[in-house]
Amino acid sequence: MKDDIMAGIAEFYKINILDRIVAMWEHPLDLILFIIDIGIVLFLVYKILKIAKDSRAWQLLKGIILLLIITWLSGVLRLNILHAILDKVVLSWGILALIIIFQPEIRRALEQLGTSKMRKFFGFTEDIETKTKEDIYKIVIAAEEMSKRQIGALIVIERDIGIKDIVDTGIIINAEVSPQLLTNIFVPKTPLHDGAVIISNNRITAAACMLPLASDQDIAKELGTRHRAGIGISKESDAIAVIVSEETGKISIAKDGTLIADVNEETLKRILIKNVVTDRLVSKEKRAKNIFGNLKKDKNK
Numbered sequence: 001m002k003d004d005i006m007a008g009i010a011e012f013y014k015i016n017i018l019d020r021i022v023a024m025w026e027h028p029l030d031l032i033l034f035i036i037d038i039g040i041v042l043f044l045v046y047k048i049l050k051i052a053k054d055s056r057a058w059q060l061l062k063g064i065i066l067l068l069i070i071t072w073l074s075g076v077l078r079l080n081i082l083h084a085i086l087d088k089v090v091l092s093w094g095i096l097a098l099i100i101i102f103q104p105e106i107r108r109a110l111e112q113l114g115t116s117k118m119r120k121f122f123g124f125t126e127d128i129e130t131k132t133k134e135d136i137y138k139i140v141i142a143a144e145e146m147s148k149r150q151i152g153a154l155i156v157i158e159r160d161i162g163i164k165d166i167v168d169t170g171i172i173i174n175a176e177v178s179p180q181l182l183t184n185i186f187v188p189k190t191p192l193h194d195g196a197v198i199i200s201n202n203r204i205t206a207a208a209c210m211l212p213l214a215s216d217q218d219i220a221k222e223l224g225t226r227h228r229a230g231i232g233i234s235k236e237s238d239a240i241a242v243i244v245s246e247e248t249g250k251i252s253i254a255k256d257g258t259l260i261a262d263v264n265e266e267t268l269k270r271i272l273i274k275n276v277v278t279d280r281l282v283s284k285e286k287r288a289k290n291i292f293g294n295l296k297k298d299k300n301k
Contacts, residue, residue, distance in 0.1 A: 064098070129277055131202050135177040136272045139199070142182035143242055143251050144265050152193075152246030153186040154226045156211070157276055158200040161237040167198050170209030177204055186244075196229065196241070212236055214257075223259075230254035240275055242268070 049061075067086070074083035139155060146153045156163070171192060175181060177199060185192050185207050195208035211229035230241030235257035243252045253260040253271055260271065 128202070132277050133273060135199070135202055136269065136276060138177050138179045139182065139242060139272065140265060140269045142179040143244055143268060145179060145183050146186060146244045147249045147251050150246060150249040151183070151186050151188065151244065152226060153182070153242070153244040154196040154211070154230055155182065155242040156196050156198050156209070156230075156233055157240045157242070157272070158198060158205075159238045159240065159276065161239070163198065163200075163233070163237050163239055166196075166209050166211060166233065167200070167206045170195055170198065170206035172206050173204050175204045177202065196233070211241075227252060227254070227259060231257060231259055234258075240272065242272075 071083065071086040074086060139157070143153065143155070156166070181204060182197065184190070185197055187193060192207040196211050197207045198205045198209050212232040212235075213225070213228045214231035214235060224245070224247070226243050226245070230243045230252070231254045233239050234241055234254040238256075241254040243254060244250075245252070250262045251264075251268055253263060253268065255271075255275060263271065
């Protein structure tokens, strides 16, 4: 195995690197393929190192790199006995040892081929429409759970108008949307339960945010501060607020300065999908296609 590796390296360096690049420059296709080849290798090395850094394999990898450096130094310094031992261990048995040591990671990577995790590894994430629908389902699950337990909640979903000034009043979280996290944030007497949660760009951006309150004439007197805050933010931006009443457990939606009170699970899901996905993302996509189509027609004229 060692001889094969060394023979391959020797074959690569038979032609001077500079001469090889000049030769490829004369054949652009070879140069392009060479750049793609190097790019793929660097990308894979970067991804593997990034994954290893977040796992126990990172310490093992550092140990292997240190062993390679010691092997090289022992050859340079002519420590012949040490070099012979390390050379035999590292190059002859190193690959087999790597397969045994990293067997769980290799197995996990092979099992994930074709799954969403592997697509994410290569940078292919879900389309925004699918991801937003999934997040809406999670918000609905959280709202229903808090409704059953009569946990007061105020969840604001940002749409096209940015509300960074509101985000800045709270505590930055920047986490994936999950029903468990949303529910835990609003559990009474926890540090973040007061104020609103802001969901922006498919992330729980911040919690304990302060919202502008609607004036008294805009809301029935029996409704509390959460409902006034939900209506207030929906009037000052195009955001949609989901409110869970602490007193009754009823779920309401604030949209465009109006309150849709006491909605059930299916109604909540339908309203959110219509206003956050269908009327917004799908319409944007259609507008973009129409613009592209018009440009194409103008070009063909």
